Amino acid sequence: MKQTIIRAGMETLYFSGAHHLMRPLFGGVGCILTFHHVRPARADAFQPNRLLEVTPTFFEALLRRLKRKRIDVISLDEMHRRFITGEFGRRFVCLTFDDGYKDVLQWAYPLLKKYEMPFAMFIATSFPDRLGELWWLALEAVIAQNSRIGLPIHGEQRFFDCARSAEKRELYDALYAYLRSMKSDTEVRRTVRDLCACYKIDIASLCRDLCMDWEEIGRMAEDSLCTIGAHTVNHPMLRKVADDATVRAEMEQSRAVLHAALGRRPEHLAYPVGDPTSAGAREFRIAAELGFKTAVTTRPGVLFKAHRDHLTALPRLSVNGHFQRQRYMKVLMSGAGSAVWNGFRRVNAA
Numbered sequence: 610m611k612q613t614i615i616r617a618g619m620e621t622l623y624f625s626g627a628h629h630l631m632r633p634l635f636g637g638v639g640c641i642l643t644f645h646h647v648r649p650a651r652a653d654a655f656q657p658n659r660l661l662e663v664t665p666t667f668f669e670a671l672l673r674r675l676k677r678k679r680i681d682v683i684s685l686d687e688m689h690r691r692f693i694t695g696e697f698g699r700r701f702v703c704l705t706f707d708d709g710y711k712d713v714l715q716w717a718y719p720l721l722k723k724y725e726m727p728f729a730m731f732i733a734t735s736f737p738d739r740l741g742e743l744w745w746l747a748l749e750a751v752i753a754q755n756s757r758i759g760l761p762i763h764g765e766q767r768f769f770d771c772a773r774s775a776e777k778r779e780l781y782d783a784l785y786a787y788l789r790s791m792k793s794d795t796e797v798r799r800t801v802r803d804l805c806a807c808y809k810i811d812i813a814s815l816c817r818d819l820c821m822d823w824e825e826i827g828r829m830a831e832d833s834l835c836t837i838g839a840h841t842v843n844h845p846m847l848r849k850v851a852d853d854a855t856v857r858a859e860m861e862q863s864r865a866v867l868h869a870a871l872g873r874r875p876e877h878l879a880y881p882v883g884d885p886t887s888a889g890a891r892e893f894r895i896a897a898e899l900g901f902k903t904a905v906t907t908r909p910g911v912l913f914k915a916h917r918d919h920l921t922a923l924p925r926l927s928v929n930g931h932f933q934r935q936r937y938m939k940v941l942m943s944g945a946g947s948a949v950w951n952g953f954r955r956v957n958a959a
């Protein structure tokens with residue numbers, strides 16, 4: 610339902626030409642795009658995390674268009690330099706990939722090299738250490754492999770039928786929303802860990818199968834096109850972590866581990882999950898205190914000169930797998946979509 614509304618909104622902005630009119634006002638100086646997976650589409654009916662992946666064909670068409678449009682595709686360091694010096698020429702785009710999935714190495718990286726486009730990868734260090742918990746994918750696996758699931762909700766044991774694909778989708782959305790409504794990140798993990806134990810899902814195998822190992826990350830990091838950024842150690846929703854010391858340690862330790870493993874100290878950070886329930890004023894302050902040049906959220910938005918004063922609370926535009934059309938990208942990057950979303954407010958860093 611929500612997707613239908615968003616799609617209708619994007620189509621309206623595109624076909625009315627409103628995005629053209631809005632770009633000078635809401636297009637800002639540039640934008641940062643967020644990707645997770647780049648891989649060929651699969652046929653499965655139950656793919657609740659499909660929004661996190663785009664196909665190599667779509668990805669290449671986007672790179673080709675960026676090249677043709679003569680939009681500057683720049684590194685995070687260059688973006689930072691432009692903010693500090695105030696030298697904004699042509700509009701720019703930064704390409705960022707979160708979590709460090711193998712499919713990015715396999716499918717996106719060859720294309721990035723072919724078009725000579727700089728990009729950044731944000732690595733949660735527990736993933737290549739093979740200790741990470743990809744809990745949103747573990748939840749998907751539990752539901753995919755079972756036809757009925759029992760789970761204590763608010764202390765009461767409940768059962769859910771999920772034999773059919775439609776039931777699986779509905780249950781995933783409900784349980785995902787339930788987990789995201791929890792007050793602490795520890796509670797989310799405990800709940801998913803219990804589910805995995807109960808339904809014999811090996812949560813560690815997700816990390817092994819999907820995430821790059823240190824050797825693969827090292828190979829990419831050697832390329833001058835690639836910037837490696839920090840993404841914490843354990844990928845927690847930082848705002849749901851009670852004490853400041855742990856938040857600080859998550860950021861600081863991931864930077865130290867990446868520095869030790871790759872020989873270069875990361876200067877940029879991405880907050881895990883990155884929406885307002887996962888990263889807020891405290892996180893923005895701590896990232897600045899730790900000396901990160903920039904830190905990015907997943908709050909939707911393009912960049913304005915005024916973001917110079919909020920370099921550890923930068924918005925990004927998530928490239929959503931449900932909307933793989935170049936015309937949606939035009940609307941997104943014109944700033945029209947996020948301007949509507951943000952009520953025409955330019956900076957949202959509180």
Ligand SMILES: [Zn+2]
Nearest residue numbers: 707708881882
């Ligand atoms: Zn992430």
